[in-house]
Every structure is written in C-alpha cells, then in structure tokens.
Amino acid sequence: MGIEVRPLGVKCNIQCRYCYQEPQRDAGNARMMYDLPKLKKAVEEAGRAFTLFGGEPLLAPIPVLRELLEIGLRKYGRTDMQTNGTLIKDAHIDLFREFNVAVGVSVDGPDELNDVRWAGSLAKTREATAKTHAAIKRLCEEGFNPTVIITLHRGNATAEHLPRMHEWLRELDAMGVKSARLHILEVEDDDEARGYALTDDENIAAFMGFAALEKELKNLSLDVFNDMRNLLAGDDTKATCIWKACDSYTTRAVRGIEGNGQSSNCGRTNKDGVDYVKSPQEGFERYVSLYHTPFEYGGCKDCRFFLMCKGQCPGTAIDGDWRNRTRDCRVWFTMYETLEQEALAEGQTPLSLDPVRKQVEDRMLAAWLSGSNPDYYQAVLDARAAAAAQHHE
Amino acid sequence: MPMYPDHRYELTMPTFTRIAWASDHAREVWEPRLHAVRAASLDLEWMSVEAGIRPCCIATVTPAEMLRLAPRWLSHDLTSHLVDVVNLGPEDGSDAATTGRPVGMRLIVGRLADVKRMVRAVEACDNDTIGLMLGYPPCCTEFFRTVWVEGDMIDTTWPMAAASPGERADEATIQLESAWEANILWRWGGVRPVPSLPCRFDCPGTLSFARALAGVARDNDLGEAMDWTREILSWPIKWSALHGIAEITTPICKISTPTDATGVRYTVEREGTTYPDEGARGLGFPYTSRVAPTGAGRPADVTSA
Numbered sequence: 060m061g062i063e064v065r066p067l068g069v070k071c072n073i074q075c076r077y078c079y080q081e082p083q084r085d086a087g088n089a090r091m092m093y094d095l096p097k098l099k100k101a102v103e104e105a106g107r108a109f110t111l112f113g114g115e116p117l118l119a120p121i122p123v124l125r126e127l128l129e130i131g132l133r134k135y136g137r138t139d140m141q142t143n144g145t146l147i148k149d150a151h152i153d154l155f156r157e158f159n160v161a162v163g164v165s166v167d168g169p170d171e172l173n174d175v176r177w178a179g180s181l182a183k184t185r186e187a188t189a190k191t192h193a194a195i196k197r198l199c200e201e202g203f204n205p206t207v208i209i210t211l212h213r214g215n216a217t218a219e220h221l222p223r224m225h226e227w228l229r230e231l232d233a234m235g236v237k238s239a240r241l242h243i244l245e246v247e248d249d250d251e252a253r254g255y256a257l258t259d260d261e262n263i264a265a266f267m268g269f270a271a272l273e274k275e276l277k278n279l280s281l282d283v284f285n286d287m288r289n290l291l292a293g294d295d296t297k298a299t300c301i302w303k304a305c306d307s308y309t310t311r312a313v314r315g316i317e318g319n320g321q322s323s324n325c326g327r328t329n330k331d332g333v334d335y336v337k338s339p340q341e342g343f344e345r346y347v348s349l350y351h352t353p354f355e356y357g358g359c360k361d362c363r364f365f366l367m368c369k370g371q372c373p374g375t376a377i378d379g380d381w382r383n384r385t386r387d388c389r390v391w392f393t394m395y396e397t398l399e400q401e402a403l404a405e406g407q408t409p410l411s412l413d414p415v416r417k418q419v420e421d422r423m424l425a426a427w428l429s430g431s432n433p434d435y436y437q438a439v440l441d442a443r444a445a446a447a448a449q450h451h452e
Numbered sequence: 453m454p455m456y457p458d459h460r461y462e463l464t465m466p467t468f469t470r471i472a473w474a475s476d477h478a479r480e481v482w483e484p485r486l487h488a489v490r491a492a493s494l495d496l497e498w499m500s501v502e503a504g505i506r507p508c509c510i511a512t513v514t515p516a517e518m519l520r521l522a523p524r525w526l527s528h529d530l531t532s533h534l535v536d537v538v539n540l541g542p543e544d545g546s547d548a549a550t551t552g553r554p555v556g557m558r559l560i561v562g563r564l565a566d567v568k569r570m571v572r573a574v575e576a577c578d579n580d581t582i583g584l585m586l587g588y589p590p591c592c593t594e595f596f597r598t599v600w601v602e603g604d605m606i607d608t609t610w611p612m613a614a615a616s617p618g619e620r621a622d623e624a625t626i627q628l629e630s631a632w633e634a635n636i637l638w639r640w641g642g643v644r645p646v647p648s649l650p651c652r653f654d655c656p657g658t659l660s661f662a663r664a665l666a667g668v669a670r671d672n673d674l675g676e677a678m679d680w681t682r683e684i685l686s687w688p689i690k691w692s693a694l695h696g697i698a699e700i701t702t703p704i705c706k707i708s709t710p711t712d713a714t715g716v717r718y719t720v721e722r723e724g725t726t727y728p729d730e731g732a733r734g735l736g737f738p739y740t741s742r743v744a745p746t747g748a749g750r751p752a753d754v755t756s757a
Contacts, residue, residue: 086734308472308708321476333734335706336479338472344465344708348695351463356715358695380717382694428466 086332327374506587589657
C-alpha cells in the first residue's frame with residue numbers, strides 16, 4: 060500500500076482544467092488547515108514509507124515539511140513526493156537531499172503543451188511551466204533523477220503534438236529522468252474537462268507512438284507498457300493498482316492521510332466530492348460482477364484480457380460509476396491486443412491466449428468471492444505446471 | 453412506470469454489506485447510535501408481540517442474547533421456535549464488518565398457539581398466513597408474494613418506488629418524498645421503521661404499523677433509539693442498483709450490498725426533511741438537498757441525549 064500524506068488536502072497553487080480532485084474542491088472539501096500533531100502521529104503510525112501528496116504538497120511551510128520528512132527518514136529511510144514542481148526552491152532541494160526524498164513531477168509537456176495545467180492566465184501558466192521544467196532540470200543536475208506523470212489530452216497528444224512530445228521525452232531521457240507514467244485524461248460525460256479529452260482513436264495512436272518511442276530511450280521507461288507486458292506474461296506481482304482489482308471502498312494501493320490525520324482513500328473514486336474514510340472491510344464484488352456482466356451493459360464478460368485488466372481503475376469507470384468497467388476499455392483492449400501480438404512474435408504464450416486462463420480466472424473469482432484479492436502469479440504457475448504434467452503423462 | 457426493471461440478467465453475488473463513513477467525525481457520532489438503534493429493534497420485535505400489536509415476530513439473536521431474552525419472554529408468556537441459524541450482518545443487529553461473521557439464531561417468538569400456527573405456515577410456505585401472523589399489512593404481504601416470490605427479486609426497492617407517487621426523471625430514476633415511517637432504504641444499515649417490506653413509500657398500513665411500533669418503543673424505555681430512528685429516516689437517501697450491486701448513499705455514509713442484476717443503473721432518491729450536522733458536503737443528491745441543521749444533529753423535539 061502506498062501512503063499519501065496530504066498536509067493541505069487537495070489545496071493547490073494551479074488549477075489543472077482536468078484535475079480529478081476538482082469534485083472535492085467544488086463540494087467545499089478542500090481542507091486548508093492541518094493539525095500538525097495529529098498529522099505527525101498518523102505518519103509515525105503509518106508503518107511504511109509515504110509520499111507527500113496534494114493538491115500541491117510544497118504549499119506546506121518548510122518547517123512543516125521538515126518535520127514530516129524527518130519522520131520519513133528516521134522511520135522509513137526515505138520519502139517520496141509528487142509535486143507540480145513550480146514551487147521548488149533551494150530550500151526544498153536541501154530538504155530533498157537531507158531527508159532522501161524521491162521526487163515525482165506532474166507535467167504534461169513543454170511550453171504550450173502544458174497549458175492545460177492552468178495557473179490563472181496564459182502568462183502565469185507559461186511561467187509556471189518554465190519553473191516546472193527548470194525544476195526537473197535542476198533535480199536531474201543535483202542527481203535526484205525524478206520521475207514524471209504525464210496526462211494525455213488534446214493539448215499534448217493529438218497527432219500534431221506527438222512529435223514535440225516525443226522530442227521532449229527524449230530530452231527527459233537524456234537528462235536522466237527515470238520513468239514516466241502516462242495517464243489517460245479522466246473525465247465525466249458532463250465534465251467541463253470533456254473538451255480536453257482525446258478520442259479513443261487518438262489515445263490509441265498516442266499510446267502506440269509512445270510504445271514505439273520507448274524502445275529507443277536509454278534511461279526512461281514508460282511504466283504502463285512494462286505493466287501490461289508483465290501482466291500478459293502472467294506476472295502481476297509488481298503491477299500498478301489500476302490493474303489489480305481495486306476496491307473503491309478501501310483502495311488497497313493508496314492510503315491517504317489528511318491534514319487532520321484522518322485516513323482516506325485514493326481520491327480518484329470520489330466522484331461526489333466526499334473524501335470517504337476507508338471501509339473497515341475489503342470487498343471485490345465489482346470484479347465478480349464485471350466478469351459476469353455483458354459487455355453491452357458495461358461489463359467485461361468473455362473478455363480474454365479480463366484477468367490482466369479487471370475492468371481497470373474504478374476511478375475511470377463509465378459514467379463515474381465504479382460498478383462499470385473503465386470508459387477507456389477500447390484503448391486498453393487495443394494496447395493489450397498489440398502487446399499480445401508482440402509476445403506471440405517473441406515466441407511467448409500470453410496469458411490471454413493460454414489454455415490455463417480459465418483455470419486462473421476461476422481461482423481469482425473464488426478468491427474475490429471469499430473476500431480476498433491475491434496476485435494471480437502463483438495461480439498461473441500452478442496451472443501451467445499442472446498442464447505441463449498432464450501433457451507429459 | 454413498469455414494476456420490474458428492464459435489462460435484468462442472471463448473476464448471483466456473494467453476501468456482503470459494507471459501509472464507508474463520510475468522515476471519522478460522522479462515525480464517532482453516529483456509529484454508537486446505529487448500534488443502539490439495532491439493539492432496540494431486536495427488543496422491539498418481541499415487545500410488539502407482548503403488547504398485542506401482532507401475534508408473532510421473527511427475531512435474530514446471538515446465543516448470548518438468547519440467554520438474556522429467554523427468561524424475559526417466559527415471564528411474558530412468550531415462547532420461541534428456532535427456524536434457522538444464520539450469519540449476522542448489520543441489518544440483523546450485529547456489525548459483521550468489525551466482528552467477523554457472528555452466528556445468529558432466527559426465531560419465531562410469540563404465544564405458544566400463535567407460534568405453532570406460524571410454524572405450520574412457514575412449513576407450508578403460506579405467505580398470507582405468515583404475513584398475518586407477523587402483523588404485516590395485507591397489501592405488503594401481497595407485494596412480497598408478487599415481487600419476491602413470483603418476480604424472483606432479492607431487492608424490492610425499485611418495485612416499491614415504481615408503485616409510489618413521485619417524479620420520474622427518466623425511465624430509471626425516481627425522485628420521491630415519504631414519511632419516515634415508510635422509509636425502508638436504511639435497512640441495510642440496520643435502521644428500519646417496520647420489519648416488513650412496504651409495498652409503497654406511502655403505504656397507509658405501513659404508516660400505521662410503524663406508529664404502533666413507535667408507541668411500543670416509547671412505552672418500554674426505547675424512546676431514545678426511536679428518536680434516532682426517526683432522525684435517520686428523515687434524512688435524504690439515495691439507492692442505486694447496477695450489475696447486481698446496490699449502493700445506498702446517505703449524508704453520513706455509503707453502504708454497498710447485493711441487489712438484482714440490471715444492465716442499466718436504477719436510482720431512487722428519497723428527499724429528506726432534515727440533515728445531520730455531521731453530514732458530508734458533496735456534489736449531487738443526497739448532498740445537495742441539504743436543509744438547515746436542526747442543531748446537535750437531532751430533531752428539535754428530541755429531549756434525551
């Protein structure tokens with residue numbers, strides 16, 4: 060489980076036009092206050108390394124950051140941070156070094172390609188973007204080698220923008236950025252951000268292009284493709300949460316700690332703007348349901364990629380309703396198809412086409428019905444071993 | 453409005469009832485009250501029999517509760533008959549989420565002759581007599597037979613709403629008002645005005661039944677729990693069903709539980725007349741229908757804390 064510590068809740072210094080935390084702000088639930096003793100106590104008791112998160116975590120004063128990072132170093136050896144990078148100053152760099160902070164930067168591209176990450180006016184937006192890029196450069200020069208999260212939208216990933224994006228990723232690669240996570244823009248049908256969303260075909264073209272680009276990069280990996288290749292190979296042990304049957308009531312992969320010390324879930328499922336407390340009981344009914352629900356109703360019945368995808372992140376579900384599969388189904392299906400062919404060409408049998416797939420599905424369904432959510436790695440190994448033994452008899 | 457939802461399909465979901473609180477504060481304030489309401493509901497079942505409101509009740513009790521209650525029943529000339537042993541969930545008066553899967557005994561409780569008649573009716577699957585013995589309004593017994601038995605539904609919410617007066621935003625959304633005495637949407641949280649499944653949100657028989665039960669509660673020192681019941685059932689609440697999973701959204705928590713599998717989302721929004729101080733601020737119903745808090749999270753005429 061990742062621990063996301065949000066000292067100032069979802070408060071942020073910029074106003075990305077697509078931010079998935081906007082419902083919380085619209086509902087008036089953007090906490091501006093923190094209770095440092097309660098926050099520190101919660102972080103002390105977190106039990107594992109945490110990520111300083113927001114909103115924008117660097118809005119917290121330096122002394123507050125120092126106290127939290129001190130706990131991170133003392134108890135867990137390090138701390139991660141996810142920031143938009145616009146506020147990074149010398150004092151922050153010193154903190155990062157002193158307390159072994161790994162920095163992730165949220166940025167969508169160079170110059171105008173980052174304009175959707177709005178800062179109030181075009182001039183301020185460009186200024187903020189320049190600061191973000193200067194921060195990435197500085198972090199690389201200082202040896203921090205940050206990761207980046209990139210959201211794909213009409214402002215950076217249409218056909219006309221992709222060549223520039225590829226060039227920028229090559230620059231990041233040369234600079235020493237280690238990893239980039241690509242997000243499909245998360246929007247609801249009635250969302251203002253809808254206008255920024257790519258069509259499925261545009262998303263597919265963008266992902267195909269990035270997958271091809273990745274092969275020429277030296278340092279920079281695009282983690283979504285690694286995940287999907289591993290999942291098709293039958294190894295889900297290191298897959299990110301979007302592929303791992305997330306329960307929206309407990310979001311196992313993410314535990315938020317709010318400024319008042321309250322434990323919360325990953326914010327991606329907070330469509331009504333309420334930051335629910337983690338449910339005391341995990342459940343995986345969504346996945347039992349999606350497995351049996353016909354495709355035309357929003358389910359995943361008979362999909363050969365279900366084991367790998369599981370309807371994907373409930374925060375991206377059709378109509379904002381976690382009981383549906385992801386609205387980006389066609390994009391992911393196409394990408395899995397492509398990577399499936401890639402695996403076949405390399406002489407591998409992807410799990411999607413493996414005769415043992417049904418056995419593994421049955422084992423996962425049985426686990427979900429009993430309220431647990433194991434990796435399928437062992438089930439795949441067992442099923443393949445049994446099949447091999449049967450073959451030799 | 454059709455009684456049954458369209459786009460139904462075969463899907464058997466596991467048994468589950470899960471709750472997510474809107475905030476730690478809401479939980480701190482309301483969880484003990486919910487426990488108190490559930491505990492009182494159990495007593496109210498047999499007290500209503502003792503008071504002559506109805507011939508029998510079905511009570512689900514833990515072995516420990518059985519030890520407590522059996523002597524009291526005996527002193528009121530009541531007896532019990534074991535029907536079934538079940539796993540307990542929140543709706544049965546025990547919080548399965550925090551205590552694992554406790555076992556409960558489902559009992560028929562009443563005077564000996566009535567219990568015997570009830571047992572015969574249960575064995576014969578005679579729903580009319582069962583409903584009569586439990587004091588259920590005849591219209592609700594008929595509704596149960598039609599929807600649950602013949603319609604093969606496990607959740608009567610949509611047919612109940614479809615039979616009630618209310619606004620139809622579209623074919624799959626009903627917005628309505630109801631007296632708290634016929635608001636059954638909190639039943640998965642263990643709070644209900646009547647033990648029956650009402651046929652409508654304005655069912656006169658249900659309103660009378662609920663008022664009679666409330667009277668018994670007040671006569672037996674259960675007034676505080678009844679006040680909380682009325683308060684909770686006066687809040688706005690939304691029930692929605694999709695793919696065999698129902699989600700009940702209230703100002704203080706949301707609850708998920710199995711329902712009939714449908715390919716489109718069905719929604720029932722029941723307007724509230726009050727809103728708890730601890731209720732969440734959020735987007736959309738039930739949050740936007742927030743009305744002015746009445747202070748201390750309780751109706752103005754509640755006197756006991």
